[in-house]
Amino acid sequence: MNKLTPIIPFACLLLAACGGDNDDNMVTTPVPPAPAPTPTQYEFKVTALNLTNAQPLSPLGAALHTTGQFWTIGEMASEELEKLAEGGDNSGLLGLSVVNASASSDAPLGPGSMTELMLTTTSLTDQKISLISMMVNTNDGFTGLNSIDVSQMAVGDYAKMNTRAYDSGTEANSESSGSMPGPADGGEGFNALRDDIDKVAMHPGVVGNDxxxxxxxxxxxxxxxxxxxxxxxxxxx
Known part of the structure; x- marks a missing residue:
């Protein structure tokens, strides 16, 4: 009786002939790392108009922050606020550790004049905007907005607000010669001596010689x- 010879498929013979050792000769092309995603940017425009008759305002400072306030009515002014309210220097407030973006105008804002600032951040979470400026024909008067929540604003949304007059309580409202930095006097700005109530309050207004x-x-x-x-x-x- 003839024996049956098993038929081995040709493809299997080829695989057997190739063997497994040739894997060492395969060239692997490295996969480049994925580029880091570009952070999303959120941008706010702030415009401010001086509504007073003869009170130039010091260069406007604007800041984005998620915590903190620039002032609190009834509490002592920080040294940074004192320097703004007495001398118009906004650098201390804009340089606070809670600030994550800031901008400042280059020149005082005269009566009837308008200025525009831009603020950019990479996160909207808990974002607030604060504005600050001194009434320079006063001893320690200032105005601005304190921690305005903008975290829910969509592109194209806008909010219109008015600012009020505040007194840092760090310098007596003497209105005397040499005590105010504005053009009505040309006197000193910041003075570390505190000779008033040492609490932030609403400003009582100017009395004047008249x-x-x-x-x-x-x-x-x-x-x-x-x-x-x-x-x-x-x-x-």
Missing amino acids: DGLSTSVLTSEHKFDNPLMAVTITRVK
């Missing part, structure tokens, strides 16, 4: 009433 404060270098034209600035915050990106 209304009986004989030592004042201010006149009735320097008086102001609330509001001080008209502000618009717009999310543009």
Whole structure:
């Protein structure tokens, strides 16, 4: 009886002939790492109009932050706020550790004038905007917005607000010659000595020489009433 010879498929013979050792000769092309994603940017435009008659405002400072406040009514002013309120220097407040983005105008904002600032961040979570400026024809008066929540604003959304006049409580409102840095006096700015109530309060306003404060270098034209600035915050990106 003839024996049956098993038929081995040709493909199997080829595989057997190839063997497994040739895997060492395969060339592997390295896969380049994926590029880091570009952070999303969110941008806000801040415009401010000086509504006063004769109170130039110091260069406007604007900041984005997620915690903290620049001032609290009834509490002592920080040294950074004192330097702003007495001398118009906003660098201390804009340099606080809680600030994650800031901008400042280059020049004082005269009565009837408008300025525009841009603020950019990579996160909207808990973002707040604060603005700060000094009424330079006062001893320690300032105005601004304190921790305005912008975290829920969509592109194209805007908010219109007015600012009020505050007193840092760090320098007596003497209005006397040499005590104010604005053009009505040209006197000193920041002075570390605190000779007032040492608490932030609403500003009582200017008295002036015309209304009986004989030592004042201010006149009735320097008086102001609330509001001080008209502000618009717009999310543009």
